[in-house]
Amino acid sequence: MKRITRSPLSIKDPSFHTSLEVKYEACLVPAILSWFCILVSFWFMIAVVMSMVSGFRAPPALITIFIWLLVVESFGHAAQTDIDCLRDIQASLQDPFNYLSSWRFNNTTEGFICKFAGVDCWHPDENKVLNIRLGDMGLRGKFPLGVSRCSSLTGLDLSGNSIRGNIPSNISKLIGFVTSLDLSSNHFSGEIPVDLANCSYLNILKLDNNQLRGRIPPQIGLLNRIKTFSVSRNQLSGPVPRFISATIPAESYANNPGLCDISAHLQFQA
């Protein structure tokens, strides 16, 4: 039988550390914004107290309430997007073996999505998705564009399914913060989008065992955090990229009809 989930991200996993790194980078801006809102709110509260003490009417009270609503709304909204993200993903994939049957949206307790099969959260009682691991579930359909709504996502594993169609040409707009992307062993076709080179946090990029054709965009070699890269068993041709910060073994390129490593004068044949 197929396995349902993989073990959670462990401290030994190379992507664990970069996850923390991205957690810091991805959360810094929202954190600064929310602290700013809280500070502004306190300022207004003090203004209210002052104006009451000194006997003036207190219009800032309204503004304070407004700002608090804004803060609460922005937190609520962030969580709602992650819920919508999973709802969209579920709706866009066919799940003939019902692996996603635990994805039920009628109990909206904070953190409820963290119990879904294949979903890791940043924190178990916060609806904020860290990783989506849907490997070997027999899923069908196209690349789920809904992942873009999981705004704090650091890992996406769709390997070993029957997903077809192109890898989206705007992939960096969809999952720009991921450190790990595994689309291997599916039916992805078309070319590798050059925009993958803009997913600059990628440590692990696995595209092997698909039906990808054409050239590997040389810009992929500029991904300076790459440790694992694999495109074996596709229909790729042309030169392999020159990675600025990693040595990619020949097996990673094996079984493509027309791929060549110019620097090593090697030719890989299917």
Ligand SMILES: *[C@@H]1O[C@H](CO)[C@@H](O)[C@H](O)[C@H]1NC(C)=O
């Ligand atoms: C909703 O889910 C939470 C966590 O799984 C659980 O503790 C709670 O009892 C559930 N609520 C209902 C109404 O099922």
Ligand SMILES: *[C@@H]1O[C@H](CO)[C@@H](O)[C@H](O)[C@H]1NC(C)=O
């Ligand atoms: C959610 O729906 C499932 C069936 O779809 C049902 O078994 C479960 O009791 C429902 N939970 C709540 C909290 O309504």
Ligand SMILES: *[C@@H]1O[C@H](CO)[C@@H](O)[C@H](O)[C@H]1NC(C)=O
């Ligand atoms: C990405 O491209 C798809 C079409 O391939 C489009 O439907 C979607 O809105 C685009 N998303 C973003 C965030 O640009």
Ligand SMILES: *[C@@H]1O[C@H](CO)[C@@H](O)[C@H](O)[C@H]1NC(C)=O
């Ligand atoms: C993607 O990266 C290229 C350079 O590789 C850059 O020219 C382009 O502006 C980037 N696009 C986005 C949307 O960041």
